[in-house]
Amino acid sequence: MGRVKHIAYVVSDLEASARFYEDVLGFRRYGDERKPGNYPGWAVDLTDGELNLTLLRPNPDVPRLPWAYGTAGPNHIGVEVDDVTRVLARLEARGIAVYGKDPHTPPRFCKFRDPDGVEVDVATPDRGWPIP
Numbered sequence: 001m002g003r004v005k006h007i008a009y010v011v012s013d014l015e016a017s018a019r020f021y022e023d024v025l026g027f028r029r030y031g032d033e034r035k036p037g038n039y040p041g042w043a044v045d046l047t048d049g050e051l052n053l054t055l056l057r058p059n060p061d062v063p064r065l066p067w068a069y070g071t072a073g074p075n076h077i078g079v080e081v082d083d084v085t086r087v088l089a090r091l092e093a094r095g096i097a098v099y100g101k102d103p104h105t106p107p108r109f110c111k112f113r114d115p116d117g118v119e120v121d122v123a124t125p126d127r128g129w130p131i132p
Helices: 014-025 084-093
Strands: 006-010 041-047 052-058 076-080 109-113 119-123
Touching: 014 041, 014 052, 014 084, 084 109, 084 119
Parallel strands: 006 052, 076 119
Antiparallel strands: 041 052, 109 119
């Protein structure tokens, strides 16, 4: 059986998005900004220790087609964390709106949008996504 080990998606600002995923969700950068071999732009690579996330920013001269706006890329991503309260504090410090927070104390789940508007679900292991 295959396992997903790498996801890449397009962002508008590599450094701002990389810092967001590092500072808010604890991802670790594992390389400098780089020029991918077959992608017309630049990339930054992050990891959570199991899954690698590559952020891509196309060169400004690359045409963006109307069908790609709002429909390409992930609908949302789910990130498992040990402490949702810590993530909520980091989001609040950045003025990022949170929604879908569960009523538990401490909270076990919430939703928000990353710098490019991609929805992020955050959950503790007991509330998250078990692998069947």
